[in-house]
Amino acid sequence: MAVNSFNQLQGLAPERLRRRNVGWLACCLGVLAWTSSGGGQSVSIAHAAPRVLTTPPSAAAQTPAAAQTSAAAKTSVAAQSESPAEARSLEPQVGIAGHVRLGCWTEVRVRCQAPPPDAKLVIRAPDSDGNTVEYRWGLPQASLVPEGSVGPAGSVGPAGSAGSASTYLGLFRLGRQNGTIEIAIETSAGETWAEVRLSGETNPELTIHAANDRLWLYLGPELELGRALGWSVSDKQAGAHRLISLSSTEPLPLTVWGWDSIERMVGCTDGQTWPQTLSEEQLAACQQWLVGGGRLSLALRDSWSSLFGSGGPLSRLLPDLVANSGSTTDSSQIELLVTSRSQLISDPKTQSLPFLWFDTNRERAVLMVESKPVLERRSCGLGQIDLLGFDPTHPLMAAWPSRGALLTKWLDYRRPEAPRLSTAYGYSDVTGRMRSALEQFSRVHVISFTAVALIILGFIALLIGDYFILKRVIGNMQWAWLTLPIYCLLACLATWSLFRSAKPTEFQLNQAELIDIDATGGYAGLLSNAQPAGQGGVDATDAVPGTTAGDTSGGPPVLVTGRLWASLYSPAAENLSLGIDRVDQLPLSLDERSLGWLGLPGAGLGGMQSENKLIGSAGTYEVAGQWERNPAAGRSLLQTQVAGMPFFFASSRVLTGGWSATLPPLRSTLRRQAGRDRLTGTLTNPLPVELTDCFVVYANWGYRLSRPLGPGDTIDLDIGKNQAKPESFEDWLRRPNANVDDLFRILEMLTYHEQSGGASQTRLLPGYQGRIDLSHLSRLDRAVLIGRHEGSFTRLKVQGSNDSNPDAAMPRNVEQDRQATLFRIVFPVQAEDGAPND
Numbered sequence: 001m002a003v004n005s006f007n008q009l010q011g012l013a014p015e016r017l018r019r020r021n022v023g024w025l026a027c028c029l030g031v032l033a034w035t036s037s038g039g040g041q042s043v044s045i046a047h048a049a050p051r052v053l054t055t056p057p058s059a060a061a062q063t064p065a066a067a068q069t070s071a072a073a074k075t076s077v078a079a080q081s082e083s084p085a086e087a088r089s090l091e092p093q094v095g096i097a098g099h100v101r102l103g104c105w106t107e108v109r110v111r112c113q114a115p116p117p118d119a120k121l122v123i124r125a126p127d128s129d130g131n132t133v134e135y136r137w138g139l140p141q142a143s144l145v146p147e148g149s150v151g152p153a154g155s156v157g158p159a160g161s162a163g164s165a166s167t168y169l170g171l172f173r174l175g176r177q178n179g180t181i182e183i184a185i186e187t188s189a190g191e192t193w194a195e196v197r198l199s200g201e202t203n204p205e206l207t208i209h210a211a212n213d214r215l216w217l218y219l220g221p222e223l224e225l226g227r228a229l230g231w232s233v234s235d236k237q238a239g240a241h242r243l244i245s246l247s248s249t250e251p252l253p254l255t256v257w258g259w260d261s262i263e264r265m266v267g268c269t270d271g272q273t274w275p276q277t278l279s280e281e282q283l284a285a286c287q288q289w290l291v292g293g294g295r296l297s298l299a300l301r302d303s304w305s306s307l308f309g310s311g312g313p314l315s316r317l318l319p320d321l322v323a324n325s326g327s328t329t330d331s332s333q334i335e336l337l338v339t340s341r342s343q344l345i346s347d348p349k350t351q352s353l354p355f356l357w358f359d360t361n362r363e364r365a366v367l368m369v370e371s372k373p374v375l376e377r378r379s380c381g382l383g384q385i386d387l388l389g390f391d392p393t394h395p396l397m398a399a400w401p402s403r404g405a406l407l408t409k410w411l412d413y414r415r416p417e418a419p420r421l422s423t424a425y426g427y428s429d430v431t432g433r434m435r436s437a438l439e440q441f442s443r444v445h446v447i448s449f450t451a452v453a454l455i456i457l458g459f460i461a462l463l464i465g466d467y468f469i470l471k472r473v474i475g476n477m478q479w480a481w482l483t484l485p486i487y488c489l490l491a492c493l494a495t496w497s498l499f500r501s502a503k504p505t506e507f508q509l510n511q512a513e514l515i516d517i518d519a520t521g522g523y524a525g526l527l528s529n530a531q532p533a534g535q536g537g538v539d540a541t542d543a544v545p546g547t548t549a550g551d552t553s554g555g556p557p558v559l560v561t562g563r564l565w566a567s568l569y570s571p572a573a574e575n576l577s578l579g580i581d582r583v584d585q586l587p588l589s590l591d592e593r594s595l596g597w598l599g600l601p602g603a604g605l606g607g608m609q610s611e612n613k614l615i616g617s618a619g620t621y622e623v624a625g626q627w628e629r630n631p632a633a634g635r636s637l638l639q640t641q642v643a644g645m646p647f648f649f650a651s652s653r654v655l656t657g658g659w660s661a662t663l664p665p666l667r668s669t670l671r672r673q674a675g676r677d678r679l680t681g682t683l684t685n686p687l688p689v690e691l692t693d694c695f696v697v698y699a700n701w702g703y704r705l706s707r708p709l710g711p712g713d714t715i716d717l718d719i720g721k722n723q724a725k726p727e728s729f730e731d732w733l734r735r736p737n738a739n740v741d742d743l744f745r746i747l748e749m750l751t752y753h754e755q756s757g758g759a760s761q762t763r764l765l766p767g768y769q770g771r772i773d774l775s776h777l778s779r780l781d782r783a784v785l786i787g788r789h790e791g792s793f794t795r796l797k798v799q800g801s802n803d804s805n806p807d808a809a810m811p812r813n814v815e816q817d818r819q820a821t822l823f824r825i826v827f828p829v830q831a832e833d834g835a836p837n838d
Helices: 002-011 014-036 057-062 280-291 304-308 332-337 395-399 403-410 430-438 449-474 477-502 522-526 729-733 743-751 758-762 767-772 775-779
Strands: 091-094 099-101 105-113 120-126 132-138 143-146 165-173 180-186 192-199 207-209 214-219 241-246 262-268 295-299 323-328 353-358 367-369 372-380 383-388 507-518 558-570 574-583 592-597 620-630 635-647 651-663 682-684 692-698 701-704 714-716 726-728 782-789 794-801 809-811 814-828
Touching (some): 091 192, 105 120, 105 180, 132 165, 280 295, 280 372, 280 383, 280 522, 280 635, 304 323, 332 367, 395 403, 430 507, 430 558, 430 743, 449 477, 507 743, 507 794, 558 574, 558 794, 574 592, 635 651, 651 794, 692 729, 726 729, 743 767, 743 814
Parallel strands (some): 214 241, 214 262, 262 295, 295 383, 507 814
Antiparallel strands (some): 120 132, 120 180, 143 165, 323 353, 367 372, 372 383, 558 651, 574 635, 574 794, 620 635, 682 714, 692 701, 692 782, 701 726, 782 814, 794 809
């Protein structure tokens, strides 16, 4: 049969043979070009499919009902063990009262009875690309609240004793709107001890919020806060505000990472018991969130002394708060503040409004009643506290038509205009623009369809020319057996050269960093035991210029936080282990470090709300982490590392992470001129690196420095000693920039989104990293030194597995491509007489 076919092939005329093979070769060449561009490459993944949680076979055989899960958020899974009387059950609580925000850290509390002592809490959830991520937490580290007692985070209660039950804590991030959350306890042998599945589609108690939604928490009596601010539950617009009203403090996060999805907490305290029910872990987590840039708004009157007085649960937030009670029959100042056409107190003879006034700098008070400040804003580290001396539920307030306007002033809320969001580049938020810019590598280019089409057309032109020459000129088509392979080889060589010129063979890294240094003393409130300066992660011998290492009179240590956004290009298909290794050039000893995926908000292609299933996103990788409550550091510390993240052939993954450390106290003598929002005094660059394009921001003014600021350099803002004149900071933020991929410009927009005009001006939403925005500091007595540095400080550790020994990690050399770092150093500002403005 084969011989006959060969004879028939020999009998064909060369012309017919050539015409028959031309179409076949053209198709093969097209497939070859598409494959070289990365479209047809297959990927070798260690775990080809996500693991499906099932009850162990032995347990399922003894108790079939153990494999069933209920639709409620608190689900119990029972199974037989070695002892028939012992039941295994999981009762999970996900998020804050069941609310989960895409892309943000979320707490999971799991209550179970007598788990194995060497077990791990495993949470499986999809990332933004649809890959399954396993978050693993050791039970000794995750144990938080034993039954019947409240202990410090990280403590282990009687979990291993018979008949006892303990609550364990885990963290995870959800990357898909329709994703399933799988919670399990696994033994050291990898066997599932107990498990449960939750989904927003099947569990009504679980609410999945979009990444661009802005979540607020409210505690207190019914106030109709959302209605007063003009919010609508049915509002489906991107970037809409969502209010989570709680009736108790039990669902509040126990760690600072559980606050990751919350932008603002609002509370009314008069006649309420919720402040006294806050646990030590919840108070510490709330304070750490506030110091890192959170916003807290409290309405208090008679209850202020029990909350902020000596030994009060909130005394650590504002230890110097002093208030006095009073009452008024004149509401004209309140009506003037909100431009109300109706009177709050219509009959002064029979009506009076009790209030609380604060002993503070009156020039910075937002509202004065009888020359006494009753509404003020105070800074707490990088965060802000809004204090209102009225009870919004007072009968006079409840009957006043303009109460909503007063609440708006109290919360410093600006109703956003309906923006025309930019969708030209496939994103509508600043996070999306950051992702887009990071994925632009100088040596990595997208192979266009035009280039592939030109190669195919060139190949066809060669075939036509060859046929004409052999048929018409030479007159012998037998030469086609020689010329055809040569043309095919040339086409393949051109395709291969095009691919190699567009896809380098080395790892490439684009990285943008934001480093905040809080020199205002906000970190002091986090310390449970005061430490001498220089012992908070930095030795006195490692002092940087502009610091006072070893001088305990200079104040408490300074908190330094770093955030990074990075895009890693891999030339090959493999699984990589990633983590933060160190911070170069800065004398810092990292207290915590975390790294993970960065999702794209929205419902577009690749967005976390997209309904489309991504092809090839069936990989599974692990995020191994541990956290601890460190009394010496005054805060909880998190360590995470990514293991086995799958990379496709010639592809990139976008990552985000953060770290924290401490520095000795910094020096500054900044003062506010009396009666003016102008600065005077000096400040020093505390870094051992040079900062360029420096800007000192205070209120609505900015002082642009005429020269770079070297290590240890001191600048004087007094008139005549500095060439920079005050200019509008908002105008500087809104300056045009033709380069949409400028990393420095994107960092500025991300860190001062509100002050740059918000979505109505930038046509971009702030995204789910809105807490980075420090626009609110411009309304407080804080000066911010903004400086750029062409380069990066945080070093990523990239390792791949060895084919011969999968357990052996092989370090990968990574070439740094585009690097940008923006520093924000926050200094306190004193009044002209030297007294603090707060």
